[in-house]
Amino acid sequence: MKALRLAALGGPAQLRLDEVDLPRAASDEVVVKVRAAALNHRDVFITKGLYPGIELPRTLGSDGVGELEGRRVVIDPMIGWGDDPRYWNENGTILGMPRDGTFAEYVAVPRANVFDCPPHLSDDEAAAIPLAGLTAFRAVVTRGRVAAGETVLLTGIGGGVQTLALLFAKQAGARVIVTSSSDAKLERARALGADAGVNYRTDAQWYKTVRSLAGGHLDVAIDSAGGETLARALDLMRTGGRVIVYGGTQGEAQIRPFSIFWKHLDVLGTSMGSPGDFAAMLKRFRNGLRPVVDRVFALKDGVAAFERLDQAEQFGKVILRVSA
Numbered sequence: 001m002k003a004l005r006l007a008a009l010g011g012p013a014q015l016r017l018d019e020v021d022l023p024r025a026a027s028d029e030v031v032v033k034v035r036a037a038a039l040n041h042r043d044v045f046i047t048k049g050l051y052p053g054i055e056l057p058r059t060l061g062s063d064g065v066g067e068l069e070g071r072r073v074v075i076d077p078m079i080g081w082g083d084d085p086r087y088w089n090e091n092g093t094i095l096g097m098p099r100d101g102t103f104a105e106y107v108a109v110p111r112a113n114v115f116d117c118p119p120h121l122s123d124d125e126a127a128a129i130p131l132a133g134l135t136a137f138r139a140v141v142t143r144g145r146v147a148a149g150e151t152v153l154l155t156g157i158g159g160g161v162q163t164l165a166l167l168f169a170k171q172a173g174a175r176v177i178v179t180s181s182s183d184a185k186l187e188r189a190r191a192l193g194a195d196a197g198v199n200y201r202t203d204a205q206w207y208k209t210v211r212s213l214a215g216g217h218l219d220v221a222i223d224s225a226g227g228e229t230l231a232r233a234l235d236l237m238r239t240g241g242r243v244i245v246y247g248g249t250q251g252e253a254q255i256r257p258f259s260i261f262w263k264h265l266d267v268l269g270t271s272m273g274s275p276g277d278f279a280a281m282l283k284r285f286r287n288g289l290r291p292v293v294d295r296v297f298a299l300k301d302g303v304a305a306f307e308r309l310d311q312a313e314q315f316g317k318v319i320l321r322v323s324a
């Protein structure tokens with residue numbers, strides 16, 4: 001079968017479309033024929049060596065939709081979460097590293113990770129959901145407990161996870177303020193339901209603009225940018241607010257402890273989600289909700305797809321079409 005493989009570190013240019021053996025399923029596993037897959041920033045980080053436990057060569061890819069025993073299925077990329085819904089078992093792994101992932105014609109996964117695909121979604125839309133949807137759902141619903149009437153800040157709305165967080169926060173009835181490096185992305189976010197937006201690239205004091213848009217009262221912030229963005233988010237929260245952190249794209253943050261203790265903030269970390277989160281997240285798509293698909297590439301054009309994410313050109317999810 002054909003597989004998009006990473007043989008060496010050094011960025012997306014190191015990816016190759018290889019001919020490899022079909023995967024073999026262990027006793028509790030199945031082999032899914034992949035129709036479409038989606039990229040996550042994790043995949044880009046792995047090509048650059050910015051991820052723990054990298055083993056090469058490896059087929060990347062955490063998101064996939066495909067066929068199994070006559071059903072159209074979507075794959076939960078969180079393998080071995082464990083029994084406690086509050087946090088994962090530290091031996092759990094994510095599909096696509098260390099085990100081979102979905103950027104291939106076939107992928108072996110535990111049977112427990114295979115779910116029926118919401119019927120109204122196209123293959124490309126369904127592929128957009130798993131990892132980003134799971135992360136966003138847990139951030140907004142399970143950890144963030146976002147409620148109707150609350151004001152929520154989503155930093156960097158172009159991100160795959162954040163576009164889904166916007167959908168879930170609007171479903172919850174929140175007022176949502178977003179930031180982005182691009183006016184065009186802010187416009188697209190407004191079309192999806194965002195109530196206000198600020199360009200963090202052209203507005204050096206974006207956090208002051210957010211504060212005034214929020215009327216000085218931000219209940220929740222959801223961030224994966226880290227760095228100064230996270231520090232500002234902590235400063236912006238109301239007393240008793242919640243800050244949900246699921247990534248650190250910019251790296252380390254220099255935070256002011258005063259903002260946390262004086263305002264009694266809840267700073268909540270989250271990663272991926274439990275099988276229960278995944279099932280509940282999929283249900284959100286049963287009533288006509290659709291994820292945002294940015295662009296669809298053929299598997300053979302995988303390098304261009306990775307570069308689009310690396311350059312932050314996307315709004316929503318970048319898809320790899322694997323088979324018809």
Ligand SMILES: NC(=O)c1ccc[n+]([C@@H]2O[C@H](COP(=O)([O-])OP(=O)(O)OC[C@H]3O[C@@H](n4cnc5c(N)ncnc54)[C@H](OP(=O)(O)O)[C@@H]3O)[C@@H](O)[C@H]2O)c1
Binds near residue numbers: 162316
């Ligand atoms: N813990 C987990 O389980 C988990 C799961 C998924 C993702 N993540 C992490 O979360 C991050 C995002 O992942 P993704 O797949 O959604 O990435 P992505 O689709 O590549 O999106 C990244 C976005 O981050 C935004 N960004 C970059 N620099 C920023 C800054 N200085 N301030 C505000 N926003 C900034 C940009 O938004 P604009 O384009 O709008 O400027 C960019 O589009 C990554 O670090 C990833 O590793 C963690």
